[in-house]
Amino acid sequence: MCGIVGAVSQRDITNILVKGLQRLEYRGYDSAGVCIVTDNDELERRRTVGKVKNLEKLIEAQPLSGFCGIAHTRWATHGVPSETNAHPHMCGDVALVHNGIIENYEVLRKQQLETGHQFDSDTDTEVIVHAVSDAYKKTNDLLTSVQKTVESLEGAYALGVVEKGNNDHLIAVRKGSPLVIGIGNNEHLIASDVFALLGEAEHFIYLEDGDVADITHKGVTIYDAKGRQVKRKINKTKLQVNDAGIGEYDHYMQKEIFEQAAVLKQTLEGRIANGRLLSDCFGKGAEEAFRSIEEVQIVACGTSFHAGLVAKYWFESVAGLPCHIEVASEFRYRPHIVIRKTLFVTISQSGETADTLAALQASSDIGYAHTLTICNVPESSLVRESEWALMTKAGPEIGVASTKAFTTQLTALLLLVIALGKHHKIDDKKEIEIVRQLEVLPEQVAEVLRLEPDIIEFAKQFSNKHHALFLGRGEQYPVAMEGALKLKEISYIHAEAYPAGELKHGPLALVDDQMPVVAVAPNNDLLEKLKSNLQEVQARGGELFVFADTHAIFEEVKGLKIIRVSEINEIVAPIIYTVPLQLLAYHVAVIKGTDVDQPRNLAKSVTVE
Known part of the structure; x- marks a missing residue:
């Protein structure tokens, strides 16, 4: 959620830090700050509320420069967005930035107040800098002081720490919150995300849980949680600076919606051939292990x-395999009854979602047979800690409201359904049928994108609305849920999704001429049931906006607006019908003038519980 950037170099790093923060803006934040160890070895700090551009203006008005420093974008947890709550925080001769949450900060704060400390902020972070400062006064050694401090911390955190009097020293800590070290030309950098350092470094060290890194411009020494010096692998990233460019589009979200036809090809590339699934795409040993899997447990947020x-619908109806799905934030806090031959599947765009990562870490103790993640970031924690990983290959997704990550996740999951279903209900004929539909999927998505002008006309009808209902049946119910989520995330219209059959069990009480109702209506076995549900809306004066299959028969009447989607095979229909709902949400937000790419109160990568 928050973003960290830091550097030690033999050149002025102020601009590097600010540019790094700009590249992390997509993560979501409400304030920004920077602290530099100046040429005369003093700590100088600048902090602002709002966008990084505000910090840029402040630095232009009050310049600072130096070879060593840390910077931060904050997403408020403890304490409102304000300059005093913004990072970096300082105490004595120490300054630091922090991602994560310190769960025992109230106990530490009380102890520090009793020993005479005074606090300037409402954050949990400030207890860390006070603790480091206390230890530093005794040891005059920053590494030892940080190591001693983290022993007392409970929770998840990534830290960047600098000291007065030394412009070639930076300490980095990772526990439960991602942090990478970039290796530059006679310099070293840290960041919570590789994107922040693109253009400055192409080789990275991914710190592991409990690692403390002692960094100068010349080198890096890493200690594990037990204080033992360790070596960590150096990785070369395949990402490029221009991978995250906005191009000809008005917003990243718009760009990412329109990239879907292309990225779905990337998801499928090297995984299907000659009408069949290439089973070895899941990694070494996966195909053999899949033969024994009797159940699937999915955890995600x-x-x-x-x-x-x-x-879940696909696994059970297509593959004939029992499947359970649970929100990651709930999974860890209840007992589980596990069938021994169960595959534990995590799904995450970033691979750093704190609740999902914690669920994966708990899964081995619970007794799951194997673990696999569906993820978009090859270097992420989920990928590194899972037995197998199937990468979605969606490329960088900058817009906070996820679009191409979702459709590529669905595509990757359908590949997994085939791989497991081959040992249960999916025969050769069915496999060939599904693969054929996957092969034409990118062009079908491109065709749906050509409906944009009609969808814009739909969107105009939402500009003065405050609530909306989304309806679907069967596997289209989760699609309706995703459509409602997109609308509420970026337009701030309150939107909820229901199985269409549930209307008469409560939601129908909300329906009037001010409550638009959006429905997805593929031409499947549930169409007539859905049409009956929609008639209930019409009878109450509700206004219907329906995305319907070309062959789905609807009588054109007042209060019913239809956009026709070409005939789609039922197996891939959830992927296809997602796209017009994304476009609807996007254009409603544009019409309302909201911040499409960085909606209020939200973050792209949720790295705290």
């Missing part, structure tokens, strides 16, 4: 959870 809900 937000949009990824909706992808898992669709997959």
Whole structure:
């Protein structure tokens, strides 16, 4: 959620830090700050509320420069967005930035107040800098002081720490919150995300849980949680600076919606051939292990959870395999009864979602047979800690409201359905049928994108609305959930999704001429049931906006607006019908003038519980 950037170099790093923060803006934040160890070895700090551009203006008005420093974008947890709550925080001769949450900060704060400390902020972070400062006064050694401090911390955190009097020293700590070290030309950098350092470094060290890194411009020494010096692998990233460019589009979200036809080809590339699934795409030993799998457990959050809900329908109806799906934030806090031959599947765009990562870490103790993640970031924690990983290959997704990550997750999950279903209900004929539909999927998505002008006309009808209902049946119910989530995330219209058959069990009480109702209506076995549900809306004066299959028969009447989607095979229909709902949400938000790419109160990568 928050973003960290830091550097030690033999050149002025102020601009590097600010540019790094700009590249992390997509993560979501409400304030920004920077602290530099100046040429005369003093600590100088600048902090602002709002966008990084505000910090840039402040630095232009009050310049600072130096070879060593840390910077931060904050997403408020403890304390409102304000300059005093913004990072970096300082105490004595120490300054630091922090991602994560310190769960025992109240106990530490009380102890520090009793020993005479005074606090300037409402954050949990400030207890860390006071603790480091206390230890530093005794040891005059920053590494030892940080190591001693983290022993007393409970929770998840990534830290960047600098000291007064030394412009070639930076300490980095990782526990439960991602942090990478970039290796530059006679310099070293840290960041919570590789994107922040693109253009400055192409080789990275991914710190592991409990690692403390002692960094100068010349080198890096890493200690594990037990204080033992360790070596960590150096990785070369395949990402490029221009991978995250906005191009000709008005917003990243718009760009990412329109990239879907292309990225779905990337998801499928090297995984299907000659009408069949290439089973070895899941990694060494996976195909053999899949033969013994008797059940699937999916854990995810937000949009990824909706992808898992669709997959549950596929696993059970197509593959004949029992499947359970649970929100990651709930999974860890209840007992589980596990069938021994169960595959534990996590889904995450970033691979750093804190609740999902914690669920994966708990899974081995619970007794799951194997673990696999569906993820978009090859270097992420989920990928590194899972037995197998199937990468979605969606490329960088900058818009906070996930779009191409969702459709590529669904596509990857359908590949997994084939791989497991081959040992249960999917015969050769069925496999060939599904693969054929996957092969034409990118062009079908491109065709749906050509409906944009009609969808804009739909969107105009939402500009003065405050609430909306989304309806679907079967595997289209999770699609309706995702459509409602997109609308509420970026337009701030309150939107909820229901199985269409549930209307008469409560939601129908909300329906009037001010409550638009959106429905997805593929031409499947549930169409007539859905049409009956929609008639209930019409009878109450509700206004219907329906995305319907070309062959779905609807009588054109007042209060019913239809956009026709070409005939789609039922197996891939959830992927296709997602796209017009994304476009609807996007254009409603544009019309309302909201911040499409960085909606209020939200973050792209949710790295705290």
